Amino acid sequence: YKEVVQKLSAVHNDRPFDPVDLSVYWTEFVMKHKGAKHLKAAFRDLNWFQYFSLDVIALLAVLVLSHVFLTVKCVKLCLQKLSKKRKRD
Structure with missing residues (x-):
C-alpha cells in the first residue's frame, strides 16, 4: 500500500509548472487573446x-x-x- 501511494504521489507531484503559475499563464493568455474563442467548447x-x-x-x-x-x-x-x-x- 505504501509503495502504491508513493508512486501516485510521485505522479501527482511531477508537474512541469507550479499550479499557481499555470493558472496565471492561462489567465493572461485569455486576456491577451480577448477571450480565446478558439479554446471554447x-x-x-x-x-x-x-x-x-x-x-x-x-x-x-x-x-x-x-x-x-x-x-x-x-x-x-x-x-x-x-x-x-x-x-x-
Missing part, C-alpha cells in the same frame, strides 16, 4: 436538439421499436402457420 454552437442528442435518441428508439415490431409479427406468423398445420393433422 464546440457545444456552445449546438442547438438544444443536438445538445441533448435527441436526434440520436430518436433514431435509436425507432430502430428498437422497428425490431420489436418485426419480431412480434414474425412470431405471430410462425404461430399461425403452426396452428394451421396442427388443425390439418
Whole structure:
C-alpha cells in the first residue's frame, strides 16, 4: 500500500509548472487573446436538439421499436402457420 501511494504521489507531484503559475499563464493568455474563442467548447454552437442528442435518441428508439415490431409479427406468423398445420393433422 505504501509503495502504491508513493508512486501516485510521485505522479501527482511531477508537474512541469507550479499550479499557481499555470493558472496565471492561462489567465493572461485569455486576456491577451480577448477571450480565446478558439479554446471554447464546440457545444456552445449546438442547438438544444443536438445538445441533448435527441436526434440520436430518436433514431435509436425507432430502430428498437422497428425490431420489436418485426419480431412480434414474425412470431405471430410462425404461430399461425403452426396452428394451421396442427388443425390439418
